[in-house]
Amino acid sequence: MYHYYIFHKPAGCITALRDPTEPTILKYLNTLDMTKLRPVGRLDRDTEGLLILTDDGAYNQHMTHPDMGTEKEYFFWAMGIFSKEKKKKLETGVQLAGKILSPARPAKVTFLQESRLMEIHGFIKGKKREHILKNRPDTPVFSGYITVTEGRKHEVKRLLKSVGCCCIYLKRVRMGNVVLPEDLNAGEVREFIP
Numbered sequence: 001m002y003h004y005y006i007f008h009k010p011a012g013c014i015t016a017l018r019d020p021t022e023p024t025i026l027k028y029l030n031t032l033d034m035t036k037l038r039p040v041g042r043l044d045r046d047t048e049g050l051l052i053l054t055d056d057g058a059y060n061q062h063m064t065h066p067d068m069g070t071e072k073e074y075f076f077w078a079m080g081i082f083s084k085e086k087k088k089k090l091e092t093g094v095q096l097a098g099k100i101l102s103p104a105r106p107a108k109v110t111f112l113q114e115s116r117l118m119e120i121h122g123f124i125k126g127k128k129r130e131h132i133l134k135n136r137p138d139t140p141v142f143s144g145y146i147t148v149t150e151g152r153k154h155e156v157k158r159l160l161k162s163v164g165c166c167c168i169y170l171k172r173v174r175m176g177n178v179v180l181p182e183d184l185n186a187g188e189v190r191e192f193i194p
Helices: 057-064 084-092 117-123 128-135 155-162
Strands: 004-009 038-040 048-054 072-079 108-116 140-148 166-175 189-191
Touching: 038 057, 048 057, 072 117, 072 155, 084 108, 084 155, 108 117, 117 128, 117 140, 117 166, 140 155, 140 166, 155 166
Parallel strands: 048 166
Antiparallel strands: 004 048, 004 189, 038 048, 072 140, 072 166, 108 140
């Protein structure tokens, strides 16, 4: 019988079971037997939110393989100004920079609100917080939801950068039909049935 857990990964730890220099998700998972459980996909160190853990390799493959097209939905705050043109570019597919330009699959984007950086400072974490707030407190920011189906490294950040915006907060809220429960706090874990 397989096991499935929803973990609300906090910002500041990496999605790994061991690392000689960085704090890992194991810091929060001491109540679980991690000898067979593995993370389903990854979240960047500064990204928080839904991380599934399981010992079901077929489920893990189904949820993460790009050919399966599993939707991964994120809530974000980004510096910049959002427009209908930028939304259209993201929803039709953009070229992602890297060693070579490569096309990204179309993303779904829902715009939520505009604000100023100083008004959403609670969302900014880590070392960049003081620098950004000191030098750019009046910078326009906007929030929204973005849904992707590939799972490339830094995909959401690269997508937003491709339209001239800088992601400053990112939280995965859904993966396939698994939704991060609103009452599950950062660092907490809960078993579920897929």
